[in-house]
Amino acid sequence: MSAVIEIDGLRKTFHSVRQGHRVAVDGFDLRVDAGQIHGFLGPNGSGKTTTLRALLGLVRADAGRMSVFGASSPQELPAVAGRVGAIVESPQFFGNFTAHRTLRLLALAGGVPTTRVDEVLEQVGLRDRGDERVKGYSLGMKQRLAVASALLKDPELLILDEPANGLDPAGIREMRDLMRSLSAAGVTVLLSSHILAEIQLICDHVTIISRGRRVAAGRVDEVLAGFDQHEFAVRVADPERAAQLLRAGGLAVTEHDDQLVVGGVDEPELITRTLGEQGIWVRELVPLRPDLESVFLELTGTTPHPTVPRQVDGSVLPDAAPRDAVIDLDVRADETREVQA
Numbered sequence: 001m002s003a004v005i006e007i008d009g010l011r012k013t014f015h016s017v018r019q020g021h022r023v024a025v026d027g028f029d030l031r032v033d034a035g036q037i038h039g040f041l042g043p044n045g046s047g048k049t050t051t052l053r054a055l056l057g058l059v060r061a062d063a064g065r066m067s068v069f070g071a072s073s074p075q076e077l078p079a080v081a082g083r084v085g086a087i088v089e090s091p092q093f094f095g096n097f098t099a100h101r102t103l104r105l106l107a108l109a110g111g112v113p114t115t116r117v118d119e120v121l122e123q124v125g126l127r128d129r130g131d132e133r134v135k136g137y138s139l140g141m142k143q144r145l146a147v148a149s150a151l152l153k154d155p156e157l158l159i160l161d162e163p164a165n166g167l168d169p170a171g172i173r174e175m176r177d178l179m180r181s182l183s184a185a186g187v188t189v190l191l192s193s194h195i196l197a198e199i200q201l202i203c204d205h206v207t208i209i210s211r212g213r214r215v216a217a218g219r220v221d222e223v224l225a226g227f228d229q230h231e232f233a234v235r236v237a238d239p240e241r242a243a244q245l246l247r248a249g250g251l252a253v254t255e256h257d258d259q260l261v262v263g264g265v266d267e268p269e270l271i272t273r274t275l276g277e278q279g280i281w282v283r284e285l286v287p288l289r290p291d292l293e294s295v296f297l298e299l300t301g302t303t304p305h306p307t308v309p310r311q312v313d314g315s316v317l318p319d320a321a322p323r324d325a326v327i328d329l330d331v332r333a334d335e336t337r338e339v340q341a
């Protein structure tokens, strides 16, 4: 597998008059291989946007090595900019313009043939609605329009910051289908989110960030497997006696209402045999697999919530207004924002 994005030891500290120093990214590593739909998961304020902005040359990193398609960032980014479509934070569109007009203007501004407009509208499933004004669009449609704008130059890599933010379950499914069809067409996707359900539904690989540091990375199923306690829920007629027998057999047992949770079990036969030999018949034996939510909680110590922006230190963000929209790598960093924010 060839690496499309490599980040090694990225560090970024913001200096603000009001809040002093704030370490946003603290020695962070990320690798995204070709063809992946890679989720970049972390609580609010954990450093996702800062990482993406640094990777795209929109904010200056303090330390670390970054590359996109082997070109080191930010110095060699212009050489690969045409292969990358990126949206960082929610883009703002003119409500009175139609999607078609919006994309046509963006195509003209970006030197992209306007014949791409219908193609990208088709790709994101907005072809039939392209002549409607954007102000009448649902949030999901606006998000898809944003993706369409990033697809105009037919990128091989798509970077999306919180693309499913605020979407309902149907919107998330639409986004998942869109990401899968892009991936099937050979596009590598990196998308950030603080919502687990999105990542679990949409992505095949995940990197989890907490307080500016990578805390887990790999295939979603492998990351989950790393947290598998090999636990089984067991139902029997006499849980008390069953618990005694299983403990005597060296197993860790906890009692929950009418079921037992037996941990450290490599082979479930051990449970059925131990109990069956003593005339206790197992009514139900269910493996307890970790879900991304519990893994995320364990790794970051933060409960994700779609509507309450929360810092990793537990404080609620005073202002969660979207910062900026980036649809082209030609946009350069506004360094003054850094010190004023």
Ligand SMILES: Nc1ncnc2c1ncn2[C@@H]1O[C@H](COP(=O)(O)OP(=O)(O)OP(=O)(O)O)[C@@H](O)[C@H]1O
Residues within 6 Å of the ligand: 014, 015, 016, 022, 023, 024, 025, 042, 043, 044, 045, 046, 047, 048, 049, 050, 051, 193, 194, 309, 311, 337, 338, 339, 340, 341
């Ligand atoms: N321009 C800035 N000036 C000062 N501090 C900043 C700036 N941008 C980000 N930060 C701080 O850096 C930390 C990381 O923020 P960042 O936006 O990268 O997190 P995030 O994971 O993208 O969060 P969210 O999910 O809310 O978008 C936060 O503490 C944030 O307040």
